[in-house]
Structure formats: structure tokens, C-alpha cells
Amino acid sequence: MKAILCTQYGPPETLRLVDLEKPTPKPHEVLVRVKVSTTTFGDCEIRTLTLPAWTRFPVRLLTGYRKPKRLIPGMEFAGVVEAVGSKVDTLKVGDEIFGMTGMTFGGNAEYVCRSIRPMPGRKPKSVSFEDVVTIPVGGINALHFLRMAGIVPGQKVLVIGAGGSIGTWGVILAKFYGAEVTAVDHTGKLEMLRSIGADHVIDYTSEDFSTTGKKYDVIFDNVYGSDFSKCIRSLTRSGYYLMANTDPLRMLRGVWIELTSSKKVKFALAADNEKDLNYLASLVESGKVKPVIDRIYPLEETAEAHRYVEQGLKKGSVIISVS
């Protein structure tokens, strides 16, 4: 099978298109013929190892300490079941599924093996592979965090890093729940953010959201290293600060804030699960929400996709078309 292999930690040129043996599913796995995958900012961070210091060591243990061990990028996939493992009776050949590949990566290839624990999502017939592949990282994370805040119509929600994979889904879902949404991101992404429903936009390159005097019921922060104190100060009395990317110090500060005030600080890793994947796919199917897709690159041009994503130009998701 054709696959993209990361041969060294470093620039996009370290990604090579190679021929590898097609994998064989273990008893609880299915072999998926990948239709589409993605290039996320996380893929670029793994390739360059420009991760927050406290996650670098565990990630290197997983992906290879000095050099990547058979690292095929791609955390998300959507495709068709080609073969099933001996213990799989819940999926069959021909089923159209989608989900995360997880920390084993492997989506940027013609085939990937995926465990059925947890079960992947099922693609509705009328929804495209491109639309569902935006769900496992962007949709699932946004749903996971916004749900913790229990948004009710009319609440004011600020989404920081609103133009990315998770942020665009954050804006879309907060609007779906009836919130008044303010989206913060780079100049070039503001028009797109208005087009997906943001009521107000803030260009972080020229304006600081914390100096406008506005308070928010929910702040959904998708930017590692945002100013914690500014976010807490910009919350209403019992507002929620949701951190998609955190570190031990910010977690401790969050616990302290919860102990000493009525504000809530939430952080957690979101795990994909069949129920939520199918729920978000059903929202797309009903036409109530539409994911944001920026560009589609063929598998052979994955390195080009990485160059584009790491420049910070990406709006929503960048798709890798495999077959």
C-alpha cells in the first residue's frame, strides 16, 4: 500500500511517500480502506516534536525516541471496511466508518487497522467522507468541552483559536446551542468565522479580548499558552473556562480557582466514542451544521499540506484525499 512515512523528526521534507505491506487486522480490529484523512496542527507538532515540554518525553516513548519508528501521520480517517478480525461481529466488509486512529496515527495511508474498542462512527449515506473526517478531532473535542459548560440559549461564549479544527466546531456547536458567540483568531480567518455564525469577531493580532470590558459565561480556549488570568477575569461570576490544551501549572491554578470562587475551570482529554461520533454525523446529515473544510490535498502532497498547516493559515480542517 502507499503511505506517508515520517523518516526523521524535522521539516515537512522528512515525509516520504513509500510502499509498505498492507497491515493485517488483529482479532478485535478492522482493516479500513482509507478514503480521506487529515493533516492537523497536532500532526505537525509530532513531526517536529515542538510539543509542550511536559508531553515531549511520553510522546517520544510512543513514537520513537531518537527517530520515528514506522510513524505514518494522520490521526483521523474515514473509509470502508475491507476485512474484519476474527472476533469482530459488529462491523462487516463494505461498512463506511470514521474515527480517530489515536496515538498509533496511520491515517495518511491507503489502509489502516483500527480497533473496534471503542467502536468507530458510521458514516451516514448522504454525508461525504470529507465532512465526517472533520469530526473525530474537531467535533469530538468541541462537543466534549462545551457539554461540560451546559450552554443554554442566550449565554455569551468566547472561542479563542476559533479558526482551527476544534475552534470552528466550537463556534458551530455553540451557535447550535443558541449562544451569542464571539470568535477570536487571526485577521485572515474572521470572514470565515462570521460566515459560520460568529456574532462578533476579534482579531487577536490587533485587539485584546480581555480589555473590551465584556464578560463571558463560557470561554473555550484552544490556544496553548493563553493568558490564564485574563481568561479568568473575563468570566462572569460562575462562568466556565474550558482549556483544550493545558499544562500541570494551569491545571493547579484551575483547581485553586474552583476552590476559591464560583468559577469553573475544566481541562481533560476528549476520547472519541461511537455515540458522539454518530451524533455529530447526524447533525451534519440533518443540515443543521456544516463543517469547515479549507483545502484537500492528494496523499502524494501530504508534505505540502504540512507546510500549509504549520504556517497557521488553515481554516477549519485540511483533508488528505487517499483513494
Ligand SMILES: NC(=O)c1ccc[n+]([C@@H]2O[C@H](COP(=O)([O-])OP(=O)(O)OC[C@H]3O[C@@H](n4cnc5c(N)ncnc54)[C@H](OP(=O)(O)O)[C@@H]3O)[C@@H](O)[C@H]2O)c1
Ligand atoms: N484536549 C484534547 O483532547 C485535545 C485534542 C486535540 C488537540 N488539542 C489541542 O487543542 C488546541 C487546538 O487544536 P486545533 O487542532 O484546533 O489547532 P488549530 O487547527 O491549529 O487551531 C488553532 C487556532 O488558534 C489560532 N491562534 C493562534 N494563536 C492565537 C491567539 N493568541 N489568539 C487566538 N487565536 C490564536 C490559530 O491561528 P494562527 O495560527 O493563524 O494564528 C488557529 O486558527 C491545540 O493546542 C491542540 O494541541 C487538545
